[in-house]
Structures are given as structure tokens and as C-alpha cells.
Amino acid sequence: MSAIEYQAPSFKLEDLWTDRRWRAIFVQILALAGLFAFLAYIVNNTINNLQTLGIETGYGFLNDPSSYDISQTLIDYDSRSTHGRATIVGILNTGLIALCGIITATLLGFTVGVLRLSGNWLISRMMYCYVEFTRNVPLLLQILLWYALVVHSLPRPKNALEPLSGIFLSNRGLVLPGPEFGSGSWIIFIALAVAVAGAIAFRRYAKRIQETTGKIYPVISISLSIIVVLPLLAYFAAGQPVSLNWPALSGFNFKGGLTLRPEFLALWFALTIYTASFISEIVRAGIQSVSHGQTEASYALGIRPNWTMRLVILPQALRVILPPLISQYLNLTKNSSLAIAVGYMDIVATIGGISLNQTGRALESMSIVLAIYLTFSLSISMVMNWYNKRVALVER
Amino acid sequence: MKVLSGFIAAAAVVGVAATASASTLDDIKAKGFLQCGVSTGVAGFAFTDDKGNWQGFDPAVCQAVAAAIFGDKSKVKYTPTTGKTRFEALKSGEIDMLARNTTWTLSRDADLKLTFVGVNYYDGQGFMVPKSLGVKSAKELDGASVCIQTGTTTELNLADYFRTNNMKYEPVAIETNAEGRTNYLAGRCDVYTTDASGLAATRATFENPNDHVLLPEIISKEPLGPLVRHGDDQWGDIVRWTLNVLISAEELGVTAANADDMAKNAKNPEIKRMLGTEGKFGPMLGLRQDWGLMAVKAGGNYGEIFERFIGAKTPIGLERGLNAQWVNGGLIYSPPVR
């Protein structure tokens, strides 16, 4: 028996284009080098151009006073605050609209998606029309339409509508009684955090018990009561530190309470309604992807209908729904930059708009905006991908 | 769209080769027209007529410059700019000059690297409110919603004014004058603030101008004038002296109608120097001999332009006030053509 000796291939230069393996590597290196050369050219060109124009560069301006005011600020801010702080105000405003939009678009999208499968002809037709109409009208138009509706068709503050006592609707937006947190309020938040953690632990425990003994706890109602009761107890224990701040008309505008400005409302409605139509289609496709045989099999085993939905249909549908749902969340977040059409003060309007313009630092400001959107998008996809992995099919 | 403007602005710096080194005049002659930045539309100051041509107090300066270069005032192309896009348009070389209600400030000069060649309207920031509000003074505006154009000196002055007077307000940011007009009339804001001239011009376009008043307070100095970018002094001189000729022409009684006659028969040598029948002042600037004559004939002297577009007899109805010739107690003053 002669051992087969392994002969290391001797490398010759022409292998680079004749040998398949070497060629693959060679071409990739070339492409990468080309890309870097192109980037280097752009950066170099930019620096040269800026120098010829004598334009200062750098991020130092972020420490200078911004000198402008912003209407919606989630943190303390005034015109003596820095451009850096104005950026943070913008980030928070973008985060707020993205978060609100994602929550409402998901709720609306799931509802519409399920209703579209309804056996009731009228309901499913109506949902069909909603989807076709909203996803075929450009988002920008929808934002402007909602804005025009709020600003032109609602009464002025003096004649504001008051659908419920303390809630005012006018062309300055929706004003609600807002919570006012006195000292000691932190106890309530801690209680809330503890309650959520407790609920999760209880869910795990209940699952283990069920797996070992078959005993079933009403997990949802128990969790919900923990989450409601514990903060409530803390509220009374801390001496009721939270009170409601009632808005009232004084002078030109409403004072006190919580104001949702027309810019926010228009953007929120438009993003919700537009994105929900896409989400509903994703949900419908997801549910339809689970074959009806699964339901029948589940019924045959004697599993109740809502348990069938929760334990059999949804887990399988979610696998189909999640990946495209993630991209809808990303889309919504990026689409929120259309805020500038109605002057909602997001990152594009603050650092990418007013700061950029007042300081002339175009490249610096835009690079910040890009980095922030990238961070937003990557974090959303990270979270969702993690969740996706959890619900993915575990192959045994 | 608007979202993109910032990115385009950034891209402009990245991509466009710096034009500052080449001669702007040669570039303009080679392409055959002057590219002029104006506003998106303010009655009297910059608007398109029935034929779609830009007219007004600001385009008139562009037309005079085109006439001084080509002997033809129609060789101008216009780029409408907003408060936000105007400086990037100029810096990137997309436009050759900017004539758009723009205030001369230190930072625009020294930091944005722009050269203001003079002042063609001395203005200040004012407030307009509906009469029905019963407001008599800007000091009563605490708590009001105020419409402001972003990217302007207006928004900075406003912040300072309310802060100094311990008042609060809700800023409503808008991009163009047209948007400001709509939002103000719809009642999204109680007050519209911008340069007083712009307020008067905007009010003139209302259905019932008399239902709105300008408050007495003028809270800032807004010297408005044409500008070019740093780096080409010859080009700056051309725009500066074209504006100066329009101003001198009024002072010396030269009008569009009598300019040809004055060029030949005037006794005053300064008039002849200005109109190009004496000396070599056009060539010193790199222009034709009769540059001054052409500039004045394009749309008349400074006073004629003022009266035609924004003067007391127009719907906008602005008095000369600070913008009278220095000999009449105003601030409009041209250095001598000599």
C-alpha cells in the first residue's frame, strides 16, 4: 500500500487568473482596493475643496450656544444651550415619533391583517380598500394632508373642541391633562420595574410547573395584576406624589398639561396609517402560511380555539412575519425624517437643519445625522433579530 | 425633497471642484449667462410675472449685473433658494451671486466666507399680528405661537428678544415665505415675524390686508444686500460697483430714459465716467466700456427700481425712510466712481 503523498501546489504568478481559487481571491482583493481608492479619492477631494474655499472644519461648534429655540423638547433646553444639546433634543424627538409610530402601526397592522381574513365580506373588503389606498399614496402627501387637516379644519384655541372634560382639540394640537411627578415618584418606577421582573419570573416558573406536573396557571391575568397592583401600592405608600396637571386656555395658547402639536400628530397619524397597511399584509401572509391542517389537528387533540391560536398558529406565523416586520420598523424610523416637511423638530430639523444652516458645518452635521440613523436602525435590527432567533424553528 | 437639501449641500462640497480659483467672470462669459440666486417668492422683492420671468427688487440687481457684462439684461438664469439652501448654493458654485433679502453679518462674512458687496435695503425685524387679537406691542406676545423661517437671522433675533424680555413662545418652523403666509392665515401661529419689508410685502398679498397690523417694535438691524463667495475679488468688485452705479445714478439724476443722452451731453464728468464716455473704468473691472450705461438702462437707477417694485405707490407701499439717498437724510450712499 503506498501512501498518497500530499503535494503542496507550487504557486505561479499566472495562477492568479488561470487557477479558479486564486482568481476568486485575486478579484476580491482588486475590488476592495478599488473601493478604498475611491473612498480615499472622495475624502481627499473634499478636504482639498474645503481648504480651497477656506472653510473651517471640525466638531467644535457642538459646544457653542445654539441661539435658537425648539418647540418640542423632552429635556431642558433653551437658546443658550449648545448645538450638542439641540442634537440630543432632536434624537429624542426622532426616538419619540419612531416609538409611538411603531407601537400604533403594529396594533393597527395586526388588527387589519386579521380582519382582512374575516369571513365577513364587508369587513374584509373595507380592509382591502384601506390597504390598497394607503400604501399607494406617497407618504409625504399623507403627512401634508394630515397636517393641513389639523391646521385648517380644526378650530382655533379660543373655540377648541372639548370632547372630554380637560381634553382640548384645536389647530394648535391636542392638549391632555399631563402627569406631574412630585418628589418620591421614583419609588413608583422602581415598583414598576420590580413588578415586570416578577411577572417574567412567574411566567418561567409557571411554565416549568406546567411541563413537569401539567398544572396550568392563568399566567396572563396574574402577571397583569402584579404589574398594576405593585406600582399602585407604591403610589399610595409614597404619599400620592403624582398629580394631574389640567390644561387651561390662557392668553394665546393652552398652558399646562401635555401638548401633542399638529406637526407631531400629522407625522404620527401618517406614519401609523401608512406603515400599518404594509404590516397588515405581512400578518395576513404569515397567518395564511400556516396550513389549515394544523388547526384541525389541534382541535382534534381537544385544544381550545384561543389556545390553538396562541400555541399552534401564532408561533408558526411569527416565523414568517418577523423578518419583514423588522424592515417595516426600520422603514418607519427612517421615514420619520420626512418630519421636516411639516417642521417637526427631529434630528434632521435640528442638527441637520437649523444648526447646519446657522453654522455652515454641512459635512459635520450631516455625518452626525447619518451616524444617528445608522445607530437607530442597527439597534432595532439587533433587538428584532434576537427575538427572531428565539422564535425560529428549533430543529432537533 | 427638502430632506435632501442638507445632503445635497454636503454632497456639493464633496463633489464639485472648487470654483473659487477660476475667474468667475470668465466662467460666466463662457457659459453665456449669469446664474443668480433669488428667494422662492416675496411680493415686490422677487416674483415671476405672467410670462414666467423673474422680476422684482432683487432680480433687478442681477439684471443690471448681466447688462454690465453682456450688454443684455436678459442673460440671467435664476435659482430660487430658501433661507436654508441659499449659502450652500453660493458656496458650491451653483450660483454666481445671491440677491435674496439676505442680512450682512460677521459670521456670514468671516465663517461662511461670503462677501457682501453692499446694502440695497436697510431693514429690521418686525412682527405682524391679526388686528382682532388686539395686541398693541411686541411686549404683549408672551405665550404666543410664532411662525419663523428657519436658517435665518430672524430665528436667532427672536430667541434673543423673547429671552431678554422674559417671555415664552412656541416657535413654528417653516421653510418659505409662502408656507409662512399659509400657516399664519390658518391660525397655526398668532404672529408672523421676519424682516419688516417682507412683512409688508406678504401683507400686501392678503385678501384683507387691513385686518393685520405690524407692531411698532423693530427688534434688529437687517442690512440686506447682494453677495458673492470669497476668493474672487474681481468678481466681488463687479457686483459691488454695478450696485454703486445704480445708487450714484439716482443721486446724479441719471434715469433709464435719459441715460443715453446724459452719456453724451452731461456736463458733470462723474456722470460721464460712470456711463463710460470718459476714462477706462469698465475695463478696470474687466468689463465693457459702457458697463455703467448698460446697468442703468437695464431697469433704471436705484430709486426707479425701488418705486417700481416696492415703493409707496405699489401695493407693498414702502416709504424710502432709511433707504433714501444720503443727501435726503437716508443711508443709501455710493462711494465715488473715480
Ligand SMILES: N[C@@H](CCC(=O)N[C@@H](CS)C(=O)NCC(=O)O)C(=O)O
Ligand atoms: N434677512 C434675514 C431673513 C431673510 C428671509 O428669509 N426673509 C424672508 C421673508 S422677507 C424671505 O425672503 N423669504 C423668501 C422665501 O421664502 O423664499 C436673513 O438674511 O437671514
